[in-house]
Amino acid sequence: MSNPALETIQKEIDNNDVVLFMKGEADAPMCGFSSMVVQVLRHTGVEFKDVNVLADNDLRQGIKDFTNWPTIPQLYIKGEFVGGCDIVREMYESGELKGMLEANGVKTA
Amino acid sequence: MAMDAKTIENLIHAGIPDADVRIEDLRGDGDHYAAYVVSPSFKGKSRVQQHQMVYNALEGRMGGELHALAIQTSLPKE
Numbered sequence: 001m002s003n004p005a006l007e008t009i010q011k012e013i014d015n016n017d018v019v020l021f022m023k024g025e026a027d028a029p030m031c032g033f034s035s036m037v038v039q040v041l042r043h044t045g046v047e048f049k050d051v052n053v054l055a056d057n058d059l060r061q062g063i064k065d066f067t068n069w070p071t072i073p074q075l076y077i078k079g080e081f082v083g084g085c086d087i088v089r090e091m092y093e094s095g096e097l098k099g100m101l102e103a104n105g106v107k108t109a
Numbered sequence: 110m111a112m113d114a115k116t117i118e119n120l121i122h123a124g125i126p127d128a129d130v131r132i133e134d135l136r137g138d139g140d141h142y143a144a145y146v147v148s149p150s151f152k153g154k155s156r157v158q159q160h161q162m163v164y165n166a167l168e169g170r171m172g173g174e175l176h177a178l179a180i181q182t183s184l185p186k187e
Contacts, residue, residue: 033177069157070164070172086180087156 045109
């Protein structure tokens with residue numbers, strides 16, 4: 001039996017260069033960690049699709065199963081799972097995030 | 110239900126025996142910690158894989174019993 005939540009996740013990361021599965025929305029984050037990643041992405045000047053996992057419990061659990069990663073937020077670039085808040089912040093501070101985006105042909109500020 | 114720092118440290122040690130682990134209680138509420146984990150076993154692994162090793166050591170408590178754990182992994186200085 002296929003899992004619609006996993007299909008939704010796959011579709012989002014296939015159809016958007018940068019996807020952030022988060023608690024709340026980019027304009028109204030509902031958790032400090034999610035808010036932190038939104039700010040990092042905004043500072044980097046990259047467009048991204050925000051997906052509010054609080055709006056759908058299957059999605060909230062599905063995203064954790066999808067990557068075997070127990071927490072939210074989760075950032076994807078070109079279909080690849082990049083990490084949660086800690087990793088994204090570390091990559092931002094080291095410049096790796098911008099490098100990865102540009103290496104994947106994603107426009108940044 | 111919160112967790113105490115010593116339990117977190119012991120779990121990570123059990124899961125990654127050669128790790129040097131330091132836990133910092135960020136807010137004193139037993140719910141917001143940072144874990145600094147240094148281990149040779151991280152060699153050749155991506156950050157995601159390194160963090161997954163720590164999460165696996167916590168045996169599924171992450172995100173449930175343990176609400177917030179900031180993780181920083183690194184290799185020992187050569």
